[in-house]
Amino acid sequence: MGTMPEASSPTSPSSPRTLAEALRARGDEELAALLRARPDLLNPVPNDLSQLAARAGTRASVVRALERLDRFTLQTAEALAVAPDPASYDTLLGLLTGDEGDEEIEAALPRAVGTLRTQALIWGGDDRLRLVRTARELLAPSPTRPSPTGLGPTVAEATAGMSPTRLQEILAAAGLPTTHDPVSAVAALASLFTDRTRMARLLDTAPPEALTVLDRLVWGPPYGEVTASPTPPVRWLRDRGLLLPASPRTVVLPREAALYLRAGRAQYAPEPVPPAVTPAATASMTQGRPQAVDSTAAGQAYTALTTVEDLLKDWHEGGPAVLRSGGLAVRDLKRAATALDTNEQMAAFWLELAYAAGLLATDGEADERYAPTPAYDEWLTLPAPDRWAHLATAWIGATRTPGLVGSQDPKGRTLSVLGPGLDRTAALEVRSRVLALLAALPAGTAPDPETVLARLRWERPLRGGGGAQSGDANAARNAADGGPRDLRSRIAAWTLTEAEVLGVTGRGALSTHGRLLLSPTEDLTAQAANALAPLLPEPLDHVLLQADLTAVAPGPLERPLAETLSVLADVESKGGATVYRFTPASVRRALDAGRTASDLHTFLATHSRTPVPQPLSYLIDDVARRHGHLRIGAASAYVRCDDDALLGEILADKRSQGLRLRRLAPTVLAAQADPGTLLEGLRTMGYAPAAESAEGDVLITRAHARRTPPRTPPAPVPDGPPVPDGTLLGAAVKAIMAGDLASTVVRKSAPEPAKNGELPRTTSAETLATVQAAAMTGSALWIGYVNADGAASQRVIAPVRVEGGFVTAYDHTADEVRTYPLHRITGVAELADDPA
Numbered sequence: 001m002g003t004m005p006e007a008s009s010p011t012s013p014s015s016p017r018t019l020a021e022a023l024r025a026r027g028d029e030e031l032a033a034l035l036r037a038r039p040d041l042l043n044p045v046p047n048d049l050s051q052l053a054a055r056a057g058t059r060a061s062v063v064r065a066l067e068r069l070d071r072f073t074l075q076t077a078e079a080l081a082v083a084p085d086p087a088s089y090d091t092l093l094g095l096l097t098g099d100e101g102d103e104e105i106e107a108a109l110p111r112a113v114g115t116l117r118t119q120a121l122i123w124g125g126d127d128r129l130r131l132v133r134t135a136r137e138l139l140a141p142s143p144t145r146p147s148p149t150g151l152g153p154t155v156a157e158a159t160a161g162m163s164p165t166r167l168q169e170i171l172a173a174a175g176l177p178t179t180h181d182p183v184s185a186v187a188a189l190a191s192l193f194t195d196r197t198r199m200a201r202l203l204d205t206a207p208p209e210a211l212t213v214l215d216r217l218v219w220g221p222p223y224g225e226v227t228a229s230p231t232p233p234v235r236w237l238r239d240r241g242l243l244l245p246a247s248p249r250t251v252v253l254p255r256e257a258a259l260y261l262r263a264g265r266a267q268y269a270p271e272p273v274p275p276a277v278t279p280a281a282t283a284s285m286t287q288g289r290p291q292a293v294d295s296t297a298a299g300q301a302y303t304a305l306t307t308v309e310d311l312l313k314d315w316h317e318g319g320p321a322v323l324r325s326g327g328l329a330v331r332d333l334k335r336a337a338t339a340l341d342t343n344e345q346m347a348a349f350w351l352e353l354a355y356a357a358g359l360l361a362t363d364g365e366a367d368e369r370y371a372p373t374p375a376y377d378e379w380l381t382l383p384a385p386d387r388w389a390h391l392a393t394a395w396i397g398a399t400r401t402p403g404l405v406g407s408q409d410p411k412g413r414t415l416s417v418l419g420p421g422l423d424r425t426a427a428l429e430v431r432s433r434v435l436a437l438l439a440a441l442p443a444g445t446a447p448d449p450e451t452v453l454a455r456l457r458w459e460r461p462l463r464g465g466g467g468a469q470s471g472d473a474n475a476a477r478n479a480a481d482g483g484p485r486d487l488r489s490r491i492a493a494w495t496l497t498e499a500e501v502l503g504v505t506g507r508g509a510l511s512t513h514g515r516l517l518l519s520p521t522e523d524l525t526a527q528a529a530n531a532l533a534p535l536l537p538e539p540l541d542h543v544l545l546q547a548d549l550t551a552v553a554p555g556p557l558e559r560p561l562a563e564t565l566s567v568l569a570d571v572e573s574k575g576g577a578t579v580y581r582f583t584p585a586s587v588r589r590a591l592d593a594g595r596t597a598s599d600l601h602t603f604l605a606t607h608s609r610t611p612v613p614q615p616l617s618y619l620i621d622d623v624a625r626r627h628g629h630l631r632i633g634a635a636s637a638y639v640r641c642d643d644d645a646l647l648g649e650i651l652a653d654k655r656s657q658g659l660r661l662r663r664l665a666p667t668v669l670a671a672q673a674d675p676g677t678l679l680e681g682l683r684t685m686g687y688a689p690a691a692e693s694a695e696g697d698v699l700i701t702r703a704h705a706r707r708t709p710p711r712t713p714p715a716p717v718p719d720g721p722p723v724p725d726g727t728l729l730g731a732a733v734k735a736i737m738a739g740d741l742a743s744t745v746v747r748k749s750a751p752e753p754a755k756n757g758e759l760p761r762t763t764s765a766e767t768l769a770t771v772q773a774a775a776m777t778g779s780a781l782w783i784g785y786v787n788a789d790g791a792a793s794q795r796v797i798a799p800v801r802v803e804g805g806f807v808t809a810y811d812h813t814a815d816e817v818r819t820y821p822l823h824r825i826t827g828v829a830e831l832a833d834d835p836a
Contacts (some may be wrong), residue, residue, distance in 0.1 A: 002835075009264045015124070015125060015128065016123060016124060018053065019053040019056065019057065019120060019123050019132060019631055020049050020050045020052075020053035020054075020831075022120075022123035022124065023049045023052060023053055023120065023123075024049050025371060028733050028734075028737070030729075030738065031737075032122055032452055032729045032730070032732045032733050033118050033210065034056075034118060034119060035724065035729055035732060035733070036723060036724065036729060037062070037068075037118060037119045038056065038061065038065055038119055038120070038284050039064075039721040039722065039723050039724055040060075040061055040064055040719065040721050041055050041056055041061065042721065042724060042728075042732055043721050045732050045735055046736055046739070047738040047739045047743070048736060048737075048738070048739040048740035048743045049736060049737075050743070052736060053120070056120045056132070057132050057133060057134050058134065059134050059138075060529075062121070062132065062134040062135050062138065062619075063138070064720060065119050066135065066138065066139075066462055066602070067123075067460065067462045068460065068656045069115070069116075069461075069462070070274070070458060070459050070460070070461075071271050071274075071459075071461045072108055072112055072270065072271050072272045072273075073112040073115050073116060074462065075096070075112075075113075075134060075267050075270055075271070076092070076093055076096065076109065076112040076113065076116065077116055077121060077122075077131060077139060077352060077780040078139050078147065078149050078266070078267070079092060079095040079096055079137035079149065079266040079267060079323060080092055080116075080122065080129060080131045080337065081131055081135070081136050081140040081147065081149075082095070082140060082141065082149055082151050082255060083095055083266075084264055085130060085131070085136070086124055086127075086128035086129055086130045087128075087129050088126065088127050088129065088573065089126040089127070089129060090111070090126070092129060093106065093109055094264055094299075094637075095104075095259075095264065095265065095266040095267075096109065096265070096266065096267060096270050097264075097265070097270075097372050097560050098262065098263045098264040099264045100263065102270070102272075104273055105270055105274045105584060108273065109272070109361070112272075113126075120132070120189075121135050124479075125292055128177060129489065130157060132829050138216075140220075141153060141255075144719050146220060146221050146223075147220075149206075149220070149266045149267055149268075150219050150220020150221065150222065150254045150258075150268065151220065151222065151258055151259070151266065152220075152222030152223065152252045152253055152254060152255055152258065153246075153252060153254065153255060153710050154254060154255045154256065155186055155190040155193065155244070155254045155255070155256055155586075156186050156189070156190065156240070156250055158245075158254050159182075159186050159189075159244060159246040161722055162182075164181070164182045164185070164242075164781070165462065167182055167186065167189075169184040169187060169188060169239070169639070170185075170239065170240065171185055171188060171189065173239040173240045173241075174189065174192060174202060174240045174241060175202070176188050176189070176192060176307065179770070189241050190254075190256050190328055193254065193256035193257045193260060194240075194256050194259075194260070194608045196260065198295065199257075199260050200688055202240065204376070206236060206237075207232065207233050207236060208232075209232075209233035210233035210234075210236050210237050210242075212233070212454055213233055213234060213237060213243075214237070214242065214253065214257075214261060216259045217258070218258055218695055219252040219255065219264060219268050221261070222252050222253040223246060223250055223251070223252050223256060224250070224251055224252075225250055225423075226238075226249060226250070227249070229769050232333065234251070237397045238251060241254070242254075244300045249288030251663055254663055256653045265725070270752035271458060274455060274459065274623055274801075275451060275455050276459055277440070277441065277447050277448070278447070278448050278451045278668045279445050279446065279448065279453045280446045280447060280448045280449070280508060281446060281448070289444050290443040290444035290509075290511075290512060291446070292499045292505055292506075292507065293443075293444045293505075293506040293509045293510075293511055293512075294506060294511050294512050294513070294531075295297070295535060296506030296507050297503045297504065297505060297511035297513070297514060298503065298511075298513075298532060298535030299503075299506075299507075299534075300306050300500065300501060300506065301388045301392075301502070301503025301513075301532060301536070301728020302384070302500065302503075302536055302537065303501075303503075304388065304391060304502050304503055305349055305384055305387055305388055305391075306341055306556075306574075307342075307392065308350060308353065308359070309380070310339070310340060311336065311339070311340060311350055311351070311354060312337050312338075312354060312359060312360060312372045312376055313417065313566075315370060315371060315372060316372065317358075317360055317706050318363075318368065318369050318370075318371050318704070318706040319332075319369055319370035319371055320328075320332035320335075320370060321366040321367065321368065321369050321370075322370060323416060325413070325416075325419065325420075326416070326418075326419040326420045327415075327416030327417060327418045327420070328351065328370070328416055328418050328419070328835055329416070330416070333347055333351075333417055334418075334741070336350075336351065341574070344406075345402075345403070345405070345406075346407075346418075346501065347403040348405040348417040348609045349402045349403075349498060349501070350401070351417050351418055352397055352398075352400050352402040352418065352422070353391060353394065353419060353502075354397075355400070355418055355688070355693070355713075355714065356394040356395065356398040356713055356714060357379075357390055357391050357394035357395075357713060358373060358375045358394070358711060358712065358713035359372060359373055359375060359379055360372060360373065360376070360418075360709045360822075361709065361711035362406065363374050363706070363707075364707070364708065364709060369706075370418070371707060371708050372706075372707055372708070373708045373710070373711045374707055374708070374709075374710055375710075375711070376707075377707070380559070382763055383529075383533070384533075384536050384556075385529035385530065385532040385533040385536060386529045388503065388529070388631035389517070389529040389532070391502065392502060392503075392517055392528070393517060394713065394726030395431075395498065395502060395504075396426065396431060396432070396435070397716055398427070398428070398518060398716060399423045399424060399425060399427045399428050399716040399717045400422045400423055400424075400427070400490060400714065401423070401424045401427045401494070402417065402422065402494075403490060403491070403494040403667075404421075404424070404435075405417045405422070405834075409421050423716075423717040424487070424491065424717075425717050425718070425719035425720075426487065426488055426491060426719070427491055428716055428719065429460075429719060430456065430491045430492050430495060431491070431495045432518075433453060433454055433456060433459070434492050434495045434496065434499075435458070435495070435499070435510065435514075435518055435625045436518065437452055437455060438499075438505065438509070438510040439518055440544065441509070441510070442460055443509075443510075444509050445509055446505075446507055446509040446786050447498055449493065452492060452496070453489050453492055453493070456488060456489070456492055457488075457489070460488070474623070476514065491734070496508070499514070501756035504517065505534075512531050513528045513529075513531040513532040513535075514528070516528035516531060518591040518608060529739055531808045537554075537556055538555075539555075539556045539557060539558040539559070539608065540553065540554065540555045540556065540557055540558065540561075541557075541558050541561060542561075542607050542608065542609045543557070543565065543580070543607055543609070544608065544609055544610050545604065545608045545610050545611075545612055545613055545616060546610075546613065547613040547615060547618065549582045549583070549613075549615055549616055550578075550579055550580060550581050550582070551565065551579070551582070552578070552579055553565075553571060553577060553578040553579075553580070554577050555577070560608055563604060565580055565607075566580075566588065566591040566594055567586075567590050568580075568582065568586060568589075568595075568600065568603075569581055569582045569583075569586050570583060570585075570586050578641045582616055582619060584622075584623050584688075585683075587600070587619060587620055587624075588623050588627060588688055589622040590625060591623065591627045591628075594649070594691075596620055596624070597620050597624035600620050600624075601617065601620065603835075623688060626687070626688040626802040627688045627690055628688075628689075628690035630646070630682065630687055630688070630689035630690070632675050632678055632679050632682075632689050632690070632691045632692065636670075636671065636672055636673070636674065637670075637671045637672075637673055637674055637677075637678040638664070638668055638669060638670050638671065639661070639665055639669040639671065639674040639682070640668045640669075640677065641671075642665075642667055644666040644667055647663065647666075647667065647668075647669050650669065650682070650685070650687070651663065651669065653685060655681075655684075655685050656681070656682075656685065658673075658681070659672075659673050659677070659678055660672040660673065660680050660687075661681075675691060679691055680833050687797045699769070701702050735813075735814075738796070738811075738812045738813045739813055740797045740816065741812055741813075742782070742794050742812070742813045743794070743795050744796055761784075761825075761826060762828050762829075763826045764822070764823070766828070767822060767827070767828050768802070768822060770808050770828045770830065771799050771802050771822070771828060772799075772802050773808075774798070774830070775799035775800060775801060775802050775809075778798065778829065779798070779831070780796055780797065780798045780812065780831050781796070781797055781798075781799065781828055781829065781830060781831065782795070782796055782828070782829045782830075782831060783795050783796075783797055783819060783820075783825050783826075783829075784825065784826040784827040784828075785824055785825055785826065785829065786824050786826055787812075787824065789825075791799050792826070793811075793813075794813075795811055795813045795814075796811075796812040796813055796831070797809035797810065797811050797812065797813075797818075797820075797832070798810045798812070798818070802822075805821060805822050806819050806820065806821055806822065807819070807822060807825075
């Protein structure tokens with residue numbers, strides 16, 4: 001057994017009687033450790049240790065603390081909940097190890113007890129360990145909520161209300177002498193069940209079928225249904241108190257009997273050691289080869305960048321509309337998935353990633369739509385490694401969970417991508433922990449996903465809800481997610497998938513640049529970008545033109561080249577090499593954007609490593625020759641052309657009937673359609689008209705970039721209060737200790753002692769004389785003080801100077817020097833013991 005600190009005797013005057021007294025025995029560092037482990041106790045800062053103890057025992061705070069316990073520490077608390085109150089350390093150890101003992105449990109128990117004591121879930125010496133009352137209520141068995149240990153009520157609890165005659169009948173059937181009162185009868189029966197020798201003799205006489213019944217109940221649940229005429233084995237057990245009535249048709253196995261049958265163990269399978277995260281079966285392919293992992297992750301990182309760019313480029317002129325309830329419609333999500341050549345679940349991930357990185361938002365207009373933000377244009381100007389680091393950092397710190405898209409909230413509403421209801425406070429914790437587990441493996445080693453999930457379940461068996469939290473406000477949401485534990489497992493599985501497609505991992509193992517992101521400071525983010533930079537392909541300044549009117553980009557292109565080529569040609573396929581196809585429509589698009597035929601010839605000749613194919617030159621010249629030959633203006637709309645035969649051809653074409661054209665002059669046709677419709681209609685018919693201004697100049701049309709107003713990325717939803725820093729902890733501990741001193745210090749009797757909770761009163765002369773004496777002797781005083789707002793308080797001060805109707809003193813309560821008007825001091829009393 002591990003060495004434990006000396007415990008005070010139960011009768012020792014120093015043995016704490018309450019949790020508040022136990023906290024008063026702690027030093028500043030121990031109190032700071034409590035507040036660090038349970039930061040919800042600091043909101044607001046308690047006035048004194050009694051208030052801190054009361055707050056630490058509230059249901060909400062205890063539930064939150066239990067949620068953060070690992071499996072063995074929680075099993076220790078569960079065992080203590082079924083132990084006598086108080087229980088000794090040895091009793092607790094026996095409940096966990098049983099009769100046979102267990103070295104691993106003996107070695108791990110001091111840590112578990114220390115954690116529970118640090119978090120003020122238990123208190124008292126090792127001879128009198130007490131679980132706080134709220135935790136005992138949550139973890140102890142009851143008829144409506146079985147204990148996690150599977151144990152039932154004690155003999156005393158199960159026989160409460162049983163008639164004295166029935167108790168004596170049970171004693172007689174069990175071979176025990178009768179007693180004179182129910183209390184001694186219950187004690188005798190409990191003593192029988194805890195006596196190993198006598199209990200063994202009793203069970204030796206049991207029918208084999210009765211032992212089978214006990215085997216079914218021993219590990220829980222301990223309750224079973226019986227009929228009005230039970231079978232002989234059940235009747236034998238009931239007559240001897242091994243099964244006690246819980247209701248007219250239910251019996252229960254008492255706790256003492258169950259512990260005997262379990263060989264003294266409260267837990268079926270204690271888990272003192274966390275399960276190890278083991279390498280995957282395929283990890284041998286990459287283990288010891290981190291360069292292969294980094295190369296794979298870099299390729300995924302580059303693909304992630306192009307995916308986000310393609311997504312937002314598709315919404316360059318404005319994305320789809322926002323649903324009235326918020327979020328993106330299912331049909332728009334399907335379109336995005338088709339455009340990205342992926343499934344809807346991954347499309348939801350990329351959309352949420354762009355949103356979390358602040359690159360995508362709603363425009364806030366009356367007809368609200370999604371569009372890139374101004375930050376997107378700034379992001380595009382960054383080097384590729386920095387753009388990736390921006391995305392990866394946003395992903396690591398996000399609480400929105402795209403994996404939930406398509407599921408329903410507690411009210412039965414479907415959760416939509418970019419909509420409300422996707423934040424899960426567990427997401428940040430689970431994601432960070434999964435990455436930390438990957439970082440603990442040797443470089444280049446991929447984990448077995450099942451062992452990662454098993455480790456997370458051990459570390460937070462109750463996190464997100466469960467038995468102790470069944471009445472919590474999050475229970476309905478967790479149930480809608482398919483169960484809180486299942487949700488955490490799904491978040492962990494999503495994390496492994498998302499890390500791979502984002503390039504944080506490669507081949508399942510954490511990459512070097514991904515490892516540098518786990519402490520997201522500016523320096524480490526820059527280091528991650530620098531580590532990734534050599535692994536990304538260098539942008540190319542050329543393409544390979546083919547005779548079949550295509551161009552092949554053998555790698556990533558420089559941004560100006562890629563932007564111009566995307567206007568001049570359509571992307572036909574992506575992959576290791578991108579294939580662009582030139583069409584009449586794409587060439588006309590470039591001409592509409594203000595390029596001339598000579599500009600396009602020069603551009604292609606400059607950026608092609610192969611000669612410009614003759615068919616492509618002919619295509620450009622042919623479209624340019626016809627481009628602008630027809631002119632569209634506003635009459636309602638008109639068409640003018642120097643070639644009256646061409647206008648006659650248009651009028652004779654049946655496809656032009658919908659445009660309602662008529663000839664105004666040999667070279668002019670008028671239409672009742674608007675210029676845009678007329679322009680599009682003639683292009684559909686195979687012509688290449690150009691729009692013109694009122695002055696007759698050709699209008700150059702360029703894509704209109706639609707941007708939202710400046711937007712901030714969505715803030716992660718905090719999982720409770722943040723962990724306080726050292727400065728705040730130090731100040732909080734000093735304030736609590738000073739307040740506790742003011743409320744518990746022993747004072748000498750005041751001339752007019754306090755009555756009914758009011759501050760004591762002294763005359764002005766007595767107040768002045770006492771304060772002056774304390775200033776001369778350097779002693780501390782207790783005062784009653786009423787501020788300018790009329791709020792009364794008690795304070796412990798050490799007067800330094802008294803003059804002009806004011807006293808300047810060090811205020812122990814506020815831990816600072818303050819000045820008080822003497823006329824606002826209602827009463828003063830000397831301390832029995834100087835705190836200094």
